[in-house]
Amino acid sequence: MADNTFDAIVVGSGISGGWAAKELTERGLKVLMLDRGFDIKHKVDYADSNKPPWEYPHRGGRTQKMIEEYPVLKRDYPLNERNLSWWCSDQDHPYVEKKPFGWFRGYHVGGRSLMWGRQSYRWSDLDFEANAKDGIAIDWPIRYKDIAPWYDHVETFAGISGSLEGLPHLPDGKFLPPMAMNIVEQDVAKRIKEHYNNQRWMFIGRSANLTAKIPGRDSACQFRNICSNGCPFGAYFSTQSSTLPAAEKTGNLTLRPWSICTEVIYDKDTKKAKGVRVLDAENNQTYEYYSKVVFLCASSLNSAWILMRSATNIWPEGLGSSSGELGHNVMDHHLKIGASGDVDGYEDKYYYGYRPNGVYVPRYRNLPGGEKRNYLRGFGYQGGASRESWTRLVAEYSIGAEFKDALSEPGKWTMGIGGFGEMLPYHDNKITISKEKKDKWGLPVLEFDVEFKENEKNMRIDIMNDAKEMLEAAGVKNVNAYDNGCEPGWGIHEMGTARMGKDPKTSVLNSNNQVWDCKNLFVTDGACMTSASCVNPSLSYMALTARAVDFAVKELKKQNL
Numbered sequence: 001m002a003d004n005t006f007d008a009i010v011v012g013s014g015i016s017g018g019w020a021a022k023e024l025t026e027r028g029l030k031v032l033m034l035d036r037g038f039d040i041k042h043k044v045d046y047a048d049s050n051k052p053p054w055e056y057p058h059r060g061g062r063t064q065k066m067i068e069e070y071p072v073l074k075r076d077y078p079l080n081e082r083n084l085s086w087w088c089s090d091q092d093h094p095y096v097e098k099k100p101f102g103w104f105r106g107y108h109v110g111g112r113s114l115m116w117g118r119q120s121y122r123w124s125d126l127d128f129e130a131n132a133k134d135g136i137a138i139d140w141p142i143r144y145k146d147i148a149p150w151y152d153h154v155e156t157f158a159g160i161s162g163s164l165e166g167l168p169h170l171p172d173g174k175f176l177p178p179m180a181m182n183i184v185e186q187d188v189a190k191r192i193k194e195h196y197n198n199q200r201w202m203f204i205g206r207s208a209n210l211t212a213k214i215p216g217r218d219s220a221c222q223f224r225n226i227c228s229n230g231c232p233f234g235a236y237f238s239t240q241s242s243t244l245p246a247a248e249k250t251g252n253l254t255l256r257p258w259s260i261c262t263e264v265i266y267d268k269d270t271k272k273a274k275g276v277r278v279l280d281a282e283n284n285q286t287y288e289y290y291s292k293v294v295f296l297c298a299s300s301l302n303s304a305w306i307l308m309r310s311a312t313n314i315w316p317e318g319l320g321s322s323s324g325e326l327g328h329n330v331m332d333h334h335l336k337i338g339a340s341g342d343v344d345g346y347e348d349k350y351y352y353g354y355r356p357n358g359v360y361v362p363r364y365r366n367l368p369g370g371e372k373r374n375y376l377r378g379f380g381y382q383g384g385a386s387r388e389s390w391t392r393l394v395a396e397y398s399i400g401a402e403f404k405d406a407l408s409e410p411g412k413w414t415m416g417i418g419g420f421g422e423m424l425p426y427h428d429n430k431i432t433i434s435k436e437k438k439d440k441w442g443l444p445v446l447e448f449d450v451e452f453k454e455n456e457k458n459m460r461i462d463i464m465n466d467a468k469e470m471l472e473a474a475g476v477k478n479v480n481a482y483d484n485g486c487e488p489g490w491g492i493h494e495m496g497t498a499r500m501g502k503d504p505k506t507s508v509l510n511s512n513n514q515v516w517d518c519k520n521l522f523v524t525d526g527a528c529m530t531s532a533s534c535v536n537p538s539l540s541y542m543a544l545t546a547r548a549v550d551f552a553v554k555e556l557k558k559q560n561l
Contacts, residue, residue, distance in 0.1 A: 014111025
């Protein structure tokens with residue numbers, strides 16, 4: 001096999017790309033995995049994995065210089081001193097905002113799998129059937145039964161901790177033992193369940209943090225809660241800790257960082273992809289790589305960017321654009337809204353370590369047989385209870401021994417929950433390629449025309465009011481409801497730019513994540529999503545990727561690709 005020829009090419013090394021590489025190599029294919037950024041070696045390159053806040057010059061916060069240099073990242077938590085090098089430069093990687101969109105990216109091997117929140121939930125048929133039942137957009141081409149075995153597959157390997165709850169709209173999975181809720185969370189959960197007559201629930205989040213050692217991984221979670229600095233214990237799922245070692249173990253993987261995939265090379269005669277064209281981010285040279293099959297896993301927005309730049313001599317809007325849907329239907333989750341308050345009576349109680357997980361309140365609005373609201377779909381909450389730390393203000397003191405003594409004791413208990421709401425797929429929420437602005441490498445950038453609409457705005461009223469009501473019903477005091485505003489992108493759950501469907505006239509991909517217009521090209525990241533649900537989507541990306549690889553390999557063996 002020539003140096004530039006492989007059985008398969010995977011573009012992107014994040015959650016989806018890592019899974020594609022693992023599954024393809026384990027089935028015997030020689031695979032080239034490309035990432036546009038720098039390499040990060042597991043453990044070796046986690047420079048700050050054991051660094052406490054007080055060892056940072058600014059205690060892990062942000063400086064005025066950082067705020068000036070990162071106008072996008074400053075909008076939310078990614079701008080911080082702890083892992084700033086893992087978030088891409090706003091100056092090197094600009095984009096155009098026709099409407100506000102906060103695009104928080106990590107351009108390096110492993111992508112955002114190193115920095116993600118690790119919340120991992122299955123979808124149900126409530127989600128897969130929603131578009132069809134509501135008459136919104138198009139119907140999903142799959143149902144829960146089609147993906148359930150693949151949820152089993154990825155959960156077992158990734159290591160998802162969680163509790164079995166028996167909720168039909170939030171299916172249970174193959175879980176490791178759940179993390180424990182603390183005493184306040186347990187009591188609040190009990191009171192919510194009683195107050196709402198078992199119609200609302202609160203339990204520990206389902207998280208990709210190991211609570212028990214599993215084969216191929218070093219150890220269980222140490223409850224340090226600095227996961228986004230990289231875990232030297234390999235105790236949460238990331239490409240580096242999980243899928244990349246598995247792929248490398250086969251001897252079938254070639255990893256090439258600093259490789260910006262600029263287009264898919266399309267053969268109009270065979271109607272197949274021949275490979276990809278790559279710009280080396282270090283030397284600015286262009287290279288071509290060839291393969292039998294290509295998996296685009298560059299993230300929802302970047303995979304669409306690659307498609308829009310490909311086969312434009314045949315389809316002016318790009319490869320996969322024959323339906324008119326490429327780049328459209330951009331979705332995210334809306335958040336920054338909820339409630340919090342004080343909890344009395346537990347001053348003699350504390351908890352173990354720094355749990356890297358919180359509680360979860362699953363969707364209860366607009367469920368079958370329930371009350372219908374003035375919006376479609378629903379929302380869930382994430383949050384938790386804790387005691388204030390030494391960073392709190394002690395009003396009675398400002399200096400001296402008494403001040404230090406006061407801060408050596410834990411502060412009061414507080415409890416908060418924040419909502420994650422579903423966003424509908426709107427055709428006019430779209431990305432296009434800018435005709436004017438370019439990035440550091442002279443490549444045209446994306447232009448965003450995306451907004452939350454009336455349905456999301458109506459939902460936010462319930463998210464805020466319900467949060468306050470639930471906490472007060474559970475005995476939380478001085479409850480403050482808040483809506484801090486949100487713009488698309490802040491959920492970091494971009495979806496929908498190359499949606500799956502049943503008809504090539506209305507979708508970019510078929511039920512197996514194949515591009516309708518190019519049968520050996522697959523897209524398995526967030527671009528493929530037909531709707532957004534209200535739960536975190538990463539577990540679904542894993543399952544859909546593993547499922548698509550299984551299909552692709554079988555089709556290769558049949559010589560159908």
